[in-house]
Each structure stands twice: as C-alpha cells, then as structure tokens.
Amino acid sequence: MIDLLPPDLAQAAAIALLLTSFAGSFITAAFGIGGGVAFLGACAILLPPAAIIPVHGVVQLGSNAIRALMFLRYVIWAALPAFVIGSVAGVAIGGSVVVSLPGWLVQSVVGLFILWVVFSKPPKWLSRWPLITGLLSSFLTMFFGATGPFVAGYVKTLQLDRHKHVALQAAMMTVQHGLKVAMFGLLGFAFAEWALLISGLIASGAFGTWVGKQVLGKMSDHGFHRILNVILVLLALRLIWGGVGAFF
Template structure:
C-alpha cells in the first residue's frame, strides 16, 4: 500500500505539473478510499506540499508575487477558521463533503470572479483555505483567481506558489509526518519535475474526458461508502 501511494504521488504530481490542475483532486479522492476521512485532509496537504513546492521551484521565474501575497494573507485567517470546523465534522459528513467537492469541481462550470482586486484575492484566499481544511483539494478554486494571467507558465507558477503556502499553513495546523509520507513528498517532487517538461507538449482533449470519468467514479464510490 505504501508503494502504491508513493507511485500515486508521482503520477498526480506529473498530471498537475502538465495541466496545472487535477492531480490534487485525484490524490484526495484516492486517499479518501484508503484512509479515515479525518486523516485525509492533513495527509493530502503534506503530500501536495512536495508537488506544489517542486512546481513553484521549477517555474519560479514566472511567479506573479502580487497574486500570491494577497491570496496567502487571506489563507492565514481561513486556515485557522477552517481548522475549527475540520475537527468537529463527523466521519460521514467528511466523506460526503470530499466526494461532493470532487464531483462539483470536475463537472460544474467554475464561477467567473474578478481576481485582479487585492481585496477579492484576500477574501478568496481566506474562504478557499477554510474550505481546504475540510475537503483538501482546492486547487481549482485558487485557479479561478489567477486564470486571467495570459502566460500559461505564469499561471502554473503562481498557482503552485499559492498552493505551496496554503499547504504549509495547513500542515502547521495539523500534525507531523511519518517516513512513508516523506517518501510521497519526494516522489511528488520527481513527478512535478518530469510533468513540467510535458506542460506544453501533451494534448488535452482526450485526457480531460478520461480524467473526468475517473474522478467521477472515485467520487461516486466515496459517496456510496458514506451513505451505505
């Protein structure tokens, strides 16, 4: 199981580095099938730290620090507030929240938000970080605030840096890691390094549909387990 999860960290990091989104959502969906819901969110944050930090490091020249600053300042407040709710939710509600979030971010149209305002970025960072303490993978929500960036490398790099800081805050609120988790962080960085090279080379259409189907099946199984 540990080896399978280490491989999963590599694959999801490669996906995220290539397409900017998706790997974190797949990671949290699979973790929810293996671990108790209360463990999924802090574990997911720890693993994604390796992936996002690696992506931010590889693409560091393209980071737009203005976006990162305001989203991260809001994240400080949101992480603390969201952590209070994360410790109170029953296990069944945890599973429903994770499964429902995966389905919603996979299939529903994303809201149109003007992300250039520092106030909007600050409030968005707070809300998204609070949500991330319950459902884990909020990369698609962070992307809403930076999708106006014209250069895809800037989008990937800025998204990675914002998520890295969010993961650090999340880990600070939750708990320490074991050896297997450290290995998952390392393979997450390796997957990111390779995926970044594929960023402008891999066609998206067929992959996007297959990826949505996989996420849908995993989310439905999470919901089935929670209900039955």
C-alpha cells in the same frame, strides 16, 4: 521496509501511494490541475481515516513547493500577499470549527463553482479578489483536503499562459498546504511516525513534476487550456456526483 512504515500500513499500500504521488504530480505539472485530487483519492482508500488529510497535506506541501521552485520565474507575485492573508484567516477559522461542514455540501458547491468558471464568463471582480479565494479555499481545505480545483478556478480567470498558470497555482497551494500542516501540528497530529513515508512520497512527486514539466514545454497554450478545461469539468462532475450520492 515494513518495519519502517507507519502502523497499519502495508507495504503494497505504500508502493501504491508512491506511484500515485508520481502520477499526480505529473498530471498537475503537465496539465495544471487534477493530481492532488487523484492522490487524495488514493489516501482515502489506503490510509487510516485520521491520517488522510494531514498526510495528504504534507505531501502536497512538498510537491507544490518543488513545483513552485521549478517554475519560480513564472510566478505572478502580485497575487500572493492578499491570498496569504485570506489563507491565514481561512485556516484559523477552519481549525477552530468543532463540527465540520457536511461533506456532500462542500463537494457539490465546489463542483458547481468549477462548472461556472469553465462554462460561463466569471465577473471581473473574481480575478481581483485573491484574498477571498485564499480565505474560502483554505477554510474548506481543513475539511475537504484537496481544494486545488477551487484555486484553479480563480487562477483560470486571470487568463495566464500555461507556465504562469502552473507556477501561480503551485505557489498558492504551497501557502495553503503549509498553513494547513501547521494547524494540524498544533492540533496534535503525530507527523513523526509518517516522516519516512512522506519523504518518499515527496521525492516520487518531485520526479513526477520534472517529467510533467517536460511535457508542458512541448504543449501550446491553447492545447493546455483545452486539456485543463476537460480535467476541471471531469473533477467538477465527480465532486457533484459524490456530493449528491452522499446526501441521498
């Protein structure tokens, strides 16, 4: 097995990533958000720095595409065209920026945005602007990796039931990660040597999504949104704490 792994990646690290991919996909399918950030954290610890965002992007592309297919009949298609246009622009701008935004600033702003969405009543215009959501989140994802909480903040303003929330979030993140992976390919990242591990991570995530879907089906909309709010707040506080810590 070790010979089949990418250079500088131990077998124990690969197993840990497989387990985290399963757990992350389960969390996102069952509760709407959180799995991508958890998996990014594992990638940051276990992968070489240059591979963290590209590998995370491919795995999340596969996981979200599978989730979107599983929840296909619940997708709100009207929100996607504008989001796609914004995402194309955001990835293009992000890919052309030579000096990345300060990590502490990105984390802090996203964290504050999430808290604002959870604890206040966001203006109605926010729910009508998927293009802006696509542009900003796709720009940030080129530097930050996991902007699912940012997109979830927009989806939350639509006040969907639990199945539609998970479905639309998955469809939007599939678009975003697909564009990001394409950009990293154009920028020269060698995905081939990671192909086998990535396939295993996507398969593990698919199983996690299936299990999470079963849990979601047994949950009420009220219970889903309560758990979603708790997860969003915890993610926001973690982002702000990390941003403040990095600044000082």
